[in-house]
Amino acid sequence: MTDLSAPSFVRQDLVAERAAPAKTTGLIGFVRMRLLNSPGNILLTILGLLLAWYIVIPAIKFLLVDAIWTGKDRTACLADKAGHEVGACWPYIQAKLTQLIYGFYPEAQRWRVNLTYGLGAALLLPLLMPRLPAKALNSGLFFFAFPVVAFFLLHGGGIAGFGVSWTAGLLQLFEQSIGGAGDLLVNLSKSSAIGPLPWVLGKLLVLVGLLIHWLIFPLTWLRDQLQLSSVPVWGDFLLTAVIVSAVLFVLGGGLRSGGRALIGSLLTFAGIAAGIKLMGLDRGGFPIVDTRLWGGLLVTLVIAITGIVASMPIGIALALGRRSTIPLIRIFSIAFIEFWRGVPLITVLFFATYMLPLFVPGNFAVDGLLRALIGVAIFTGAYMAEVIRGGLAAVARGQAEAASALGLSWWKTTSLIVLPQALRYVIPGIVNSFISLFKDTSLVSIVALFDLLGSLRASFSDPNWSTPTTAFTGFAFAGMIYFVFCFGMSRYSLFVENRLNAHRRH
Amino acid sequence: MSIAPRKPPLQFALRLKRALGGKAGWNGLAAQIAFAAILAWIAYEIVANARMNLETQHIASGFGFLNYNAGFDVNQSLIAYNNSDTYWRVFFVGLLNTILVSVIGIVFATVIGFIVALCRLSPNLLLARIGGLYVEIVRNLPLLFQILFWYLAVLAALPAPRQSISIFNTFFLNNRGLVVPQPVTEPGLYPFIAALAVGTVLALGLRGYARRALFQRGQMIRIWPYVLGCLVGLPLVSMLVFGGPLKFELPQLKGFNFAGGARIIPEFVALTVALSTYTGAFIAEIVRAGVMSVHKGQMEAGSSLGLSRAATLRLIVVPQAMRVIVPPLTSQYLNLTKNSSLAVAIGYPDLVSVFAGTAVSQTGQAIEIIAMTMGVYLLLSLTTSALMSVYGWRINRSMAA
Incomplete structure (x- = not known):
């Protein structure tokens, strides 16, 4: 065993290095x-x-x-002045910036717009961060208090009464309408062949009207007394606060468990009082700025926010109506939703602009912006209803069944068990419809309102700034604004979606 | 003696309750009556106010105005129209223009959507990113913004007719629109159309025959050469025998404008470009989601059965993806049709622009005209969605078979 030379099948030399694999x-x-x-x-x-x-x-x-950054007027942005090919003409944006953001809102009053922007941001941002607490209070402030405050801030003007006067006024309007319809039917019966039936119906309606008149008499009397007093708003306010708080206290369970409701109601009214005092609403409020002077981003945001705030209750009501077991309500909801979803928004805006004024009493002029807002709210409400219906369908049936097994009524089942879950499911869908609403606000420029796009278009016709690149510059600027808003919202929607699906991730 | 099951009791009261109030019973009935009363009250208020307001404005309601002379011109019309025609004619001119821009927009949007979706799905990172960028930018800008951008910025920046941008000396793009060759009918047109029709019918028949042979006897028949022969060969033969169907009259620059050729108005160009690029971005996302919804295992199963890659795609992947794609695609087509009403912003004479715009301001018959316009869009929407649901139903049926 001295021969240690390797057998021939064992390799003697090393294999040459292979080249490294492709990186x-x-x-x-x-x-x-x-x-x-x-x-x-x-x-x-x-x-x-x-x-x-x-x-x-x-x-x-x-x-x-190639952009021009400084200049006084169009000559700065012409090629022969600049000496090279001219790109964006930014001085034009600088000159038109206030118009694009505020429209023709009076310069001395612009702090009101800024304050509204600030308030909105301060309320909205915490609402969007899932980590922060007090969502109920926050959303209550944003969806209910903020629109009212924003109205009085942006539009100005004060109030002449409060809850009691408003309720009395509304009920009186209703009573007059019923009485009017009754009189019309009675008159009709004189000339028509089927005489007795309309006559009976008409007399019945008149009687109902009279009944309502006597029923609401204490309220109207109270209102008249309040209007005669020296502090109509505060008197009315106190009375409303007392009545509402008392009713809530009794409904909340009286002495047994009504304390919570009472405290909540009193705190709410304290907040309202502070708002009235701060804005001086009892003394006429801020000077009124007509909506025709509003414009630019202000109108875009007003329409978008009002649209989303108003479309939520409409959407929830329609979605619940569409799932209702009561045939008439279901049929009405389906027809309403499908009708408004089947027509383009622009015809809805035309409807609101040209037809709506015909539908209200002649002495009741509807503001141009308000018409557009009504159109947008109905249209978005129909789309929102479908989104929310998806959420309602996603809530497991057992939830509602368990609730009714516990003896909860339909209203309690819906508002405490089903809706909270359904709304949480569809937050991404709601954000998505908010994105399309935000984009659709640009359509109001067709019905003679000057939103961001409308103001931009109006600024093109200024001869002081007409250069070959003005239009491109304007579109680049407005495009960036729209993009930042929409892209931000779509990212937020993705974020919420991921958060909601966190349990499904592996 | 047979034991017949006893009939269930008739339960008249229950049935009555159901019929009157639905599942909710008497509560439902009460709710319905209250709801109907409120609706009736609102309707009464609307009618009474509208009647009063129309009276004070001296407007006679009714559809009689449709037979009056319109008295205004429309700058694009598919049917003969001049300003002494009636409002009925205006209505149809607008309707046809709306349909025209919607159909062309839908075709382009589908093409753009599929191309962008392929880009986004491509393994090439750069192309996927470019596709993604396109989708993000286009989807996050308002459509009206894009229409105005094309119309006021891009098309307005184009040169005058004398310096037109020429594409192969056939198409000319300038600030007055797009000049294209005008098709002129030749005597060979009718034989050509007949040959095309016969060829299509034959090709469809062949396809049906081949499918039946495949499903019933498991026999594969190669039919594509015959189909090609029917669809291309027959019309070619007709062209050889009877002459060409159409002659294209090329536009020629004469003086300051073009002689010959057809001019497509810039409003149409801007609207079509904006509508199809905008909707294309949405379609791209739908197609991408549809393709990605088909599980990877389907492709693998197809190839393990010995199908070629093309056959796997055609027979297994695409039909399943289509099932996901078709419903949202329908709603995008509907959206495009409805969005074509934005034409009013740039003055393209579509239904909303000439009928709900010009005609309303001339006659003041807002209620009738806007109701008619809304009715047309409702009808268009419902028809399209009905057609598409038939298609979806067929796809589902073939999936089940």
Whole structure:
């Protein structure tokens, strides 16, 4: 066993080193794998590069390199003055900035707009962060208090009465309408062939009207007394606060458990009182700024926020109506939803602008912005109803069944068990319809309101700033605003969706 | 003696309750009566106010105005129209223009949508990113913004007719629109159409025959050469025998404008471009979601059965993706049709623009005209969605078979 020479089947020398495998990590490997891994892919990459080259480079050149940054009027943005090819004309945006943000809102009053923007942001941002507490209070403030405060801040004006007067006024209107219809029927019966029936119906309606008149008499009397007193608003306010708090106290369970409701109601009224005092609503409030002077981003945001706030209750009501077991309500909800979803928004706006004024009493002029708001609210409400219906369908049936097994009524089942879950499911859907609402606000420029796009279009016709690049500059600026809002919202919707689906991730 | 089951009791009271109040019973009946009363009250208020307001404005309600002379011109019309025609004619001119822009928009939007979706799905990262960027930018800007951008910025920045941008010396793009060759009918048109029709019918028949052979006897028949022969060969033969169906009259620059050719108005160009790029971005997302919804295992199962990649795609992946794609695609087509009403912003003479816009301001018959316009859109929407649901039903049926 001295011969230690290896048997012939054992290799004597080392195998030559193989070349390292193609790198698949790092930048180079990445480029190789995703961009250049086959001839076809190389071709596509070249195509993509060319495309990017012809889009990105001119865009940067236009927006930054060739752009004019300072100047007094259009001459600064002309090619022969600048000495080179002219890109974006930013001085034009600087000159038109206030118009694009406030419209023709009086300069001395613009702090009111700024304050409203600030208030809205301060209320909305915490609402959007899931981590922060007090969502109920926050959403209550944003959805109920903020619109009212914003109205008095932006529009101005004060109040002449409070709950008692308003209720009395509304009921009186109702009574007059019923009485009017009764009289009409009685008159009709004199000339028509089927005489007795309309006569009976008419007399019945008149009787009902009379009954209502006597029923609400204490209220109207109270109102008249309050109006005669020296402090009509505060007297009315106190009376309303006392009545509402008492009713809530009794409904909340009286001495046994009504304390909570009472305290909540008193705190709410204290808040309202503070608001009235701070804005001086009892003394006429701020000077009135007509909505025709509003414009730019202000109108866009007003329509978007009002649209979302008003469309939520409409949507919830319609969605519940569509799932209702009562045939008439279900049929009405389906017809209403399908009708408004089947027509384009622009015809809805035309409807609101041209037809709505015909439907209200002639002495009751409807403000142009308000008409558009009504149209937008109905339209968005119909879409919102479908979104919420999806959420209602997603709540497991057992939830409602368990609630009714516990003896909860339909209202309690819906408002305490089903709706909270359903609304949580559809937050992404609601945000998505808010995005499309935000984009759709631009349509009001067609019915002679000056939103961001309308103001932009109006600013194009200014001869002081007419240059070949004015239009492109304006669109670039407005586009950035729209994009920031919409893109931000869509990212937020994705974030919420991921959060809601957190349990499904692996 | 047979034991017949006893009939259930008739339960008249229960049936009555159901009929009157639905599942909710007497409560439902009360709610319905209250609801009907409120609706009746609102309707009464609306009618009474409208009658009063129309009286004070001296407007006679009714549809009689449709037979009056319109007295205004429309700058694009598919049917003969001049300003002494009636409002009826205006209505149809607007309707046809709306349909025209919707159909062309739908075709382009579908093409753009599928191309962008393919880009986004491509393994090439750069192309996928470009597709994603396109979708994000276009979807996050309002459509009206885009229409105005194309109309006021891009098309207005185009050169005058003399310096038109020429594409192969056939199409000319300038600030007065797009000049295209005008098709002129030749005597060979009718034989050509007949040949095309016969070819289509034959091709469809062949396809049906081949499918039946495949499903019933398991026999594969190669039919594509015959189909090609029917669809292309027959019309070619007709062209050889009877001459070409159409002759294209090329536009020629004469003086300051073009002679010959047809001019497509810039409003139409801007509207079509904006509508199809906007809707295309949405369609791209739908198509991408549809393709991604088909599980990877389906493709693998197809290839393990020995199908080629193309056959797997055609027979297994695409039908399943289509089932996901079709319903949202329908609603995008509907959206495009409804969005074509934004034409009013740039003055393209669609239904809303000439009928609900110009005609309302001339006659003041707001209620009738806007109701008619809304009715047309409702009808268009319902028809499209009905057609599409038939298609979806067929796809589902073939999936089940």
